[in-house]
Amino acid sequence: xxxxxxxxxxxxxxxxxxxxxxxxxxxxxxxxxxxxxxxxxxxxxxxxxxxxxxxxxxxxxxxxxxxxxxxxxxxxxxxxxxxxxxxxxxxxxxxxxxxxxxxxxxxxxxxxxxxxxxxxxxxxxxxxxxxxxxxxxxxxxxxxxxxxxxxxxxxxxxxxxxxxxxxxxxxxxxxxxxxxxxxxxxxxxxxxxxxxxxxxxxxxxxxxxxxxxxxxxxxxxxxxxxxxxxxxxxxxxxxxxxxxxxxxxxxxxxxxxxxxxxxxxxxxxxxxxxxxxxxxxxxxxxxxxxxxxxxxxxxxxxxxxxxxxxxxxxxxxxxxxxxxxxxxxxxxxxxxxxxxxxxxxxxxxxxxxxxxxxxxxxxxxxxxxxxxxxxxxxxxxxxxxxxxxxxxxxxxxxxxxxxxxxxxxxxxxxxxxxxxxxxxxxxxxxxxxxxxxxxxxxxxxxxxxxxxxxxxxxxxxxxxxxxxxxxxxxxxxxxxxxxxxxxxxxxxxxxxxxxxxxxxxx
Ligand SMILES: [Zn+2]
Numbered sequence: 001x002x003x004x005x006x007x008x009x010x011x012x013x014x015x016x017x018x019x020x021x022x023x024x025x026x027x028x029x030x031x032x033x034x035x036x037x038x039x040x041x042x043x044x045x046x047x048x049x050x051x052x053x054x055x056x057x058x059x060x061x062x063x064x065x066x067x068x069x070x071x072x073x074x075x076x077x078x079x080x081x082x083x084x085x086x087x088x089x090x091x092x093x094x095x096x097x098x099x100x101x102x103x104x105x106x107x108x109x110x111x112x113x114x115x116x117x118x119x120x121x122x123x124x125x126x127x128x129x130x131x132x133x134x135x136x137x138x139x140x141x142x143x144x145x146x147x148x149x150x151x152x153x154x155x156x157x158x159x160x161x162x163x164x165x166x167x168x169x170x171x172x173x174x175x176x177x178x179x180x181x182x183x184x185x186x187x188x189x190x191x192x193x194x195x196x197x198x199x200x201x202x203x204x205x206x207x208x209x210x211x212x213x214x215x216x217x218x219x220x221x222x223x224x225x226x227x228x229x230x231x232x233x234x235x236x237x238x239x240x241x242x243x244x245x246x247x248x249x250x251x252x253x254x255x256x257x258x259x260x261x262x263x264x265x266x267x268x269x270x271x272x273x274x275x276x277x278x279x280x281x282x283x284x285x286x287x288x289x290x291x292x293x294x295x296x297x298x299x300x301x302x303x304x305x306x307x308x309x310x311x312x313x314x315x316x317x318x319x320x321x322x323x324x325x326x327x328x329x330x331x332x333x334x335x336x337x338x339x340x341x342x343x344x345x346x347x348x349x350x351x352x353x354x355x356x357x358x359x360x361x362x363x364x365x366x367x368x369x370x371x372x373x374x375x376x377x378x379x380x381x382x383x384x385x386x387x388x389x390x391x392x393x394x395x396x397x398x399x400x401x402x403x404x405x406x407x408x409x410x411x412x413x414x415x416x417x418x419x420x421x422x423x424x425x426x427x428x429x430x431x432x433x434x435x436x437x438x439x440x441x442x443x444x445x446x447x448x449x450x451x452x453x454x455x456x457x458x459x460x461x462x463x464x465x466x467x468x469x470x471x472x473x474x475x476x477x478x479x480x481x482x483x484x485x486x487x488x489x490x491x492x493x494x495x496x497x498x499x500x501x502x503x504x505x506x
Contacts, residue, residue: 003152004174004209005032006238008500009062010039011475014047015242015411016078018475022172022211023066024151032066033151038170038213039073042081042112044385046413050501058082058116060089069146071156072097073215074167075104075279081112087130094136096144098158100166100328102137104279104321111278111317140168152177162218162228163450164280165331171231172211212468214239216475217452217460221251223287224325224346226333228452230463237461237468241476242409242451244484254447259292261403261443262376266305269372270401273440275389275416277382278318280450281408283325283347285378286311287336288448290349307351310375314355314364314388318380322347322354361388369395383414384431390415394431402440407448412477420444457484462491471497 003025010017023035040060048054052061060082072080072095083095097105106128113124138144140158147154153175158168212234220227249257265272276282289311296306313319326347329340339346355364368377381387396402397419410417418429423442428435446453452460461471471488473481481499489497 003176004211005035006211006236006472006500007062008472008474009051010041010043010049010053011078011240012500013050014043014045014477015409015475016045016047017041017043017049017053017082018073018079019049019082020213020238020474021062021067022154022174022213024147024154024174027151027177032063034066034068034147034149036069036071036146036154036156036172037064037067037086038071039079039215040070040082040086041079042077044078044383044414045411045417047411053082058085060085064089064091067091067093069093070095071146071170072101072105073161073170073213074164075101075108076164076216076277077108077112079215080105080108083109083131084113084117084127087127093134095131095134096136096138096146096156096158098140098166098168099137100331101168102135102166103324103328104166105135106131107317107320107324108279143173150177159231160226160228161215162220162222162225163216164218165225165283165325165328167215167218167225169215169217169228169231170213171234172213174209174211176207209235211236211238212464214460216240216242216450217457218450219248219452219456222450223284224332224336228460230460232464233466234464234468235466236470236472237464238472238474239457239461240451241457241473241480241484243446243449243453244457244473244476244480246446246453246480247455248449248453249445249447251447254445255288255292257443257445257447258288258405259296261405262292262309262374263305264441265374265376265401265403268401269374270399270403271368271374271392271396272376272403272405273389273392273396274376274378274405274407275382275384276318276378276380276407277450278315278380279321281382281448282313282315282318282378282380283322284450285407285448286313286322286352287346289376290344290346291339293349293351294344309351310353310373311351312353312355312364312368312375312377314361314377314379314392316356318378319354319356361391365391365395368392372401382408383410383416384419385414385416390431393419393429394434394436396440397429397431397436398439400439400441404440404442406442406444409449409451454484454487458487458491461488467492468495471495472500473497474500
C-alpha cells in the first residue's frame with residue numbers, strides 16, 4: 001500500500017502541535033505527490049516536534065511545496081496556532097473546516113497573531129482578510145474533493161467530533177490515479193467484475209483507501225455538544241490518546257464534585273479559580289454552572305447561597321467566543337436546546353460577569369484578593385502557561401482559602417501540570433520567574449474533560465463497521481499511548497496498532 005503517505009509533524013511526542021500530512025505518492029517516483037495537512041497547531045510547555053519546532057520555535061520545519069490544502073479539525077490553539085507560520089512559509093491553498101469553526105477561527109487567530117506577531121491593527125486586519133478568503137467552510141457529512149490530478153485524488157468529509165463547537169474528525173478517501181488502478185486490477189478482480197457481485201469491493205480495496213483522522217474526540221456527555229458517532233469505514237485510523245490510560249468521572253459524579261468545591265468556597269469565603277481554554281471548556285463549565293444555579297437556587301436549603309454565586313469570566317476572547325457560541329445554537333445538543341425553549345439562557349445567566357479591558361482585569365484581581373466574597377473565576381490559559389489566570393494565581397495561590405480546579409489536560413512542563421502534581425504535596429510553582437508556595441487546595445475534575453477517555457476511544461474504534469487494518473496512535477504522552485495500544489490490539493486483533501514517530505511515513 002504505497003500510493004499514499006501519512007506523516008506526523010506534531011502531537012507525536014505529546015499532545016500539542018498537532019499537524020499531520022496525507023499525501024499521494026508521485027507518479028514520477030521518489031518525489032512527494034500533492035498532499036494535505038490536517039491541523040497546524042502550536043506546541044506548548046516542553047513539547048516539541050522532535051525536529052526543531054517547539055513552543056519557542058514556531059517556524060514550519062518540514063517541506064510544504066506539495067501541500068495543496070489545510071483541513072482544520074477544530075480551533076484550539078494546539079491545532080491551529082501555527083497557521084500564520086504556515087502562510088509565512090508560502091502556503092497558498094484553501095483552509096477547509098466546519099461552518100462553526102469558520103466563524104470561530106478568525107477570533108482565535110486574531111488573538112494568536114496579536115500575542116505572537118504584531119499589534120499593528122492594519123497588519124492584523126490584512127492577515128485576517130487573507131484567512132477569510134482562504135476559509136472554505138464545509139457542512140458536516142458532505143464529501144468535498146480536495147486534490148484531483150495525475151497522481152490520484154483525495155476527498156474529505158467532516159463528521160462531528162463532540163469536542164468543542166465545530167470540532168470534526170476527518171474522513172479522507174484516497175484514490176489511485178486511474179491508469180495505475182487499471183494496471184493493478186488483477187485478472188481475478190476483473191473476472192469478479194465481469195461476474196458482477198464482488199467487483200465493487202475488489203476494486204475498492206485495490207484502488208481506494210479510507211484514512212480517518214480523529215482530531216480531538218469528545219466524551220459522550222460533554223455539555224452542549226452531541227456525541228461523536230464512529231465512521232462507517234476506516235482502513236487506517238489515526239487516533240488521539242490524550243486520556244488513553246484513564247477513565248473519566250461520570251456525569252453525576254463530576255457535577256457533585258464541582259458542587260462540593262463551590263460549597264467549600266462558601267464555608268471559607270475563598271475564591272475558586274478555574275483555568276480554562278477560552279474556547280470550549282469555558283462555555284461548557286458556564287453551561288454546568290447555570291444548571292447548578294438553576295437547580296439549587298430554587299431549593300430551600302441552598303437558595304441563599306446559590307442565587308448569589310458570582311461567576312467571573314475574565315477573558316475578552318472567552319467573552320467573544322461565548323457570544324459566537326450563543327449564535328451557533330443550531331449546533332448545540334438537544335438538552336441544551338430544551339433549556340433554551342424553557343426560557344433559560346445557558347451561556348448568559350444573571351450571576352455571570354465578564355471582564356474585558358486590562359484595567360478591569362486588574363481591578364477584578366484586586367477585588368477578588370481583598371474581599372472575602374466567594375466567587376468563581378474562569379480565565380485562560382487552560383494550562384496556566386500565560387494569560388490572565390496567572391495574575392489570579394500569583395494573587396491567590398498562597399492563600400489556603402483558594403481552590404484551584406483543573407478541568408482540562410495539563411501538558412508536561414506547563415505551570416498547570418506543576419500545580420496539579422505538586423500542589424497536593426505542599427510544593428511550589430514558578431510563575432513569571434517567581435516562586436510561589438501552593439497553599440491553595442488543588443482539585444482535578446476529570447469529568448469535564450473535552451476529551452474522550454479510554455473507554456470512549458476504544459468504543460470509537462470498535463464501532464467502525466468496516467474496521468481499520470492499521471491504527472496509528474498519536475496525541476498522548478507515552479504511557480497513555482502504550483496503554484491504549486494494548487487495549488486496541490486486544491479488541492481489534494487483526495489490526496496493526498502502532499505508535500508512529502515524528503515525520504515517520506507509512
Ligand atoms: Zn482540542
